[in-house]
Amino acid sequence: MKAHHLSALGRRTEDPPISWLLAMALGRPQLVSLAAGFTDNKSLPREKVRRLMREILSSPQTGQTALQYGTTAGDPALRQLTSQHLCRQDEQPASRPAYSPERMIITNGSQQLLYMLTEALCDAGDLVLVEDPSYFVYLSILQSHGIQARGIRMEADGVDLDHLEGVLRDLQRRGELRRLKLLYLVSYYQNPTGRTTRYAKKAAALQLLRRFERAAGHPLYLLEDAAYRELRFGGEDIKSALTLNGARDRVIYTGTYSKPFSSGARLGFGLLPEPLLSAVLRIKGNHDFGSANLLQQLLARTLSSGLYLKHLDGLRQRYAYKARLMREAIERHFPAEVQWQEPAGGLYFWAQLPGRRATGMNSAVFRAALKNNVLYVPGELCYADDPSRRKPNHEMRLSFGGATEDSVRQGIARLGAVLRNRPRGR
Numbered sequence: 001m002k003a004h005h006l007s008a009l010g011r012r013t014e015d016p017p018i019s020w021l022l023a024m025a026l027g028r029p030q031l032v033s034l035a036a037g038f039t040d041n042k043s044l045p046r047e048k049v050r051r052l053m054r055e056i057l058s059s060p061q062t063g064q065t066a067l068q069y070g071t072t073a074g075d076p077a078l079r080q081l082t083s084q085h086l087c088r089q090d091e092q093p094a095s096r097p098a099y100s101p102e103r104m105i106i107t108n109g110s111q112q113l114l115y116m117l118t119e120a121l122c123d124a125g126d127l128v129l130v131e132d133p134s135y136f137v138y139l140s141i142l143q144s145h146g147i148q149a150r151g152i153r154m155e156a157d158g159v160d161l162d163h164l165e166g167v168l169r170d171l172q173r174r175g176e177l178r179r180l181k182l183l184y185l186v187s188y189y190q191n192p193t194g195r196t197t198r199y200a201k202k203a204a205a206l207q208l209l210r211r212f213e214r215a216a217g218h219p220l221y222l223l224e225d226a227a228y229r230e231l232r233f234g235g236e237d238i239k240s241a242l243t244l245n246g247a248r249d250r251v252i253y254t255g256t257y258s259k260p261f262s263s264g265a266r267l268g269f270g271l272l273p274e275p276l277l278s279a280v281l282r283i284k285g286n287h288d289f290g291s292a293n294l295l296q297q298l299l300a301r302t303l304s305s306g307l308y309l310k311h312l313d314g315l316r317q318r319y320a321y322k323a324r325l326m327r328e329a330i331e332r333h334f335p336a337e338v339q340w341q342e343p344a345g346g347l348y349f350w351a352q353l354p355g356r357r358a359t360g361m362n363s364a365v366f367r368a369a370l371k372n373n374v375l376y377v378p379g380e381l382c383y384a385d386d387p388s389r390r391k392p393n394h395e396m397r398l399s400f401g402g403a404t405e406d407s408v409r410q411g412i413a414r415l416g417a418v419l420r421n422r423p424r425g426r
């Protein structure tokens with residue numbers, strides 16, 4: 001049916017690939033999905049949640065509070081605990097203003113924060129800088145709102161600062177800086193490449209943005225998406241951009257409880273500078289006037305009881321183990337010419353096929369993989385529609401998050417068979 005009566009947003013919004021990938025993963029039992037970023041079923045905290053829920057519901061006072069509406073910004077205790085947790089991670093005193101619970105909003109996953117924030121800051125025709133490649137669902141938000149994304153090349157330790165500076169200069173020269181609003185970094189074990197941004201690069205990127213603010217005529221924000229920060233397999237944590245000078249006014253930080261605790265509870269949070277915070281709160285007021293209170297009470301209790309950190313310990317070991325399984329399977333089954341990066345945290349391997357052999361949804365590799373009952377995320381989905389470069393289409397993102405141990409081995413073996421079977425002349 002023709003859709004003339006839909007709004008510009010309604011017409012512009014394309015089918016998000018994430019919905020299809022999730023549906024495929026859940027709807028075809030014989031399929032091994034190495035695609036959607038599901039969390040590990042075996043380590044979901046079922047027993048802990050059962051115990052805590054029973055505690056919450058055991059007294060009229062806590063039970064009734066939890067089953068009632070909460071506030072738009074989110075449960076004060078959860079905001080306080082989240083702020084304290086972040087301060088500990090960043091080794092900052094709890095009094096540091098950038099971490100104040102007053103600046104925090106609890107959302108339905110960090111996805112809702114990304115959506116509302118973008119809506120609060122950008123109009124159609126505006127410009128956002130993203131890592132090239134970047135988190136594809138964020139790219140869908142930009143596309144849907146008619147916001148143009150410019151890709152900043154990536155190196156092993158984060159964005160290429162020379163390229164970032166070059167793009168900023170280019171925008172200034174063309175008089176387009178006024179359209180630019182923010183730089184989006186998935187700074188820990190990035191989705192999709194698994195790379196982590198070096199601290200000095202965050203600092204340099206923020207400084208660069210500040211240098212070009214005068215020409216832009218408004219603040220240029222650094223949006224740090226730390227979705228995978230806590231899924232570190234070992235070694236030291238890297239401090240967030242919230243520790244940088246001037247962070248309180250220019251850094252937007254978002255995190256999630258989906259990956260480190262439960263994606264079914266679907267709670268995330270953001271720390272935002274004014275006037276963005278107030279604008280996002282107004283938008284959230286219209287969306288849902290607050291995330292599910294019951295789940296927020298659950299998370300608050302998980303944090304205050306110490307169960308959260310305990311859970312995280314086990315989870316890190318589990319993901320480190322599954323990453324090792326995936327590496328061993330890749331070493332065993334993939335042709336030697338395929339290049340791949342092993343992550344030090346998070347959920348993803350990133351692989352490149354030689355000779356620009358295509359991996360997109362219409363490619364022979366993707367079709368053969370589906371026929372072989374294995375699903376991956378085609379790399380091209382993770383690149384913005386940026387006319388200043390050709391979109392790479394020979395990569396794949398492989399997740400070890402949701403698949404069982406056997407499925408990781410089996411999925412990689414099936415994919416290896418597809419990759420080894422290279423038709424002549426291609």
Ligand SMILES: Cc1ncc(COP(=O)(O)O)c(C=O)c1O
Pocket residue numbers: 037108109110111112135186191225227255256257258259263266267268
């Ligand atoms: C980089 C990144 N940011 C944000 C999200 C959103 O997650 P959630 O809404 O569950 O917090 C995801 C989910 O996969 C992600 O990969």
